[in-house]
Amino acid sequence: MDELKTELIFNNMLTYTYFEMIINILLAMILGFIITGIYRQTHKGLSYSQSFSLTILFVTVIVAIVMMVIGNSLARAFALVGALSIIRFRTVVKDTKDTAYVFAGLALGMASGTSNYFLAISSTCLLSILALATHHFNYAALYKSEFILKFMIDHSSDNNSYQTIIDTYIKRANLIQIEPFDEGKLVKMTFDIKLKEGITPEVLTTELDKSDNISEVILIGSSTDVDY
Secondary structure (H helix, E strand, O other), X not given: OHHHHHHHHHHHHOOOOHHHHHHHHHHHHHHHHHHHHHHHHHOOXXXXXXXXXXXXXXXXXXXXXXXXXXXXXXXXXXXXXXXXXXXXXXXXXXXXXXXXXXXXXXXXXXXXHOOOHXXXXXXHHHHHHHHHHHHHOOOOOOOOOOEEEEEEEEOOOOOOHHHHHHHHHEEEEEEEEEEEEOOOOEEEEEEEEEEOXXXXXXXXXXXXXXXXXXXXXXXXXXXXXXXX
């Protein structure tokens, strides 16, 4: 009698067959690799972290396992919430878009862990298309930026000599910042620029360096948000 009761309890806890468990975990792994690959390909800026990509991958797989552990048991769900509540995450997410990839990993892991294969695969495909499309078309950008240009100007000489160079080589230049140095004798200027067709960054920086009153020329790639 006791053996029968034990077998019934075990069967009630095991809501997935062994084959389903393996398939769910493998699917979560595959989808995790896809979503991290899309993240790596569409990432912009200087804050890329390999550990964050691995976190997305492991979160996808772990959530799938957690969903299978919970199964249809409300008691196990509350037990897991209590157990996981002791974990503290103190890592600061530098890019708000990274949070979306964490949620994507969670959602795909939940779909895989609950054997919703069509939802998991179709969601991955549609999210990948969305991420690649917004990356390709630079969606939601205020304007298409190419470079951040910085240089120092000596006020003791002609202050407007740089303007001729800008008009010659730059298609669009928006002044971002003016910062005085050495009691106003020197001024650091920062521009957001887009070069004219056929003009390379090397040509622009060379021409600026030739000017007597311009120094410390810096050109920073700015295909996305840049802290300057």
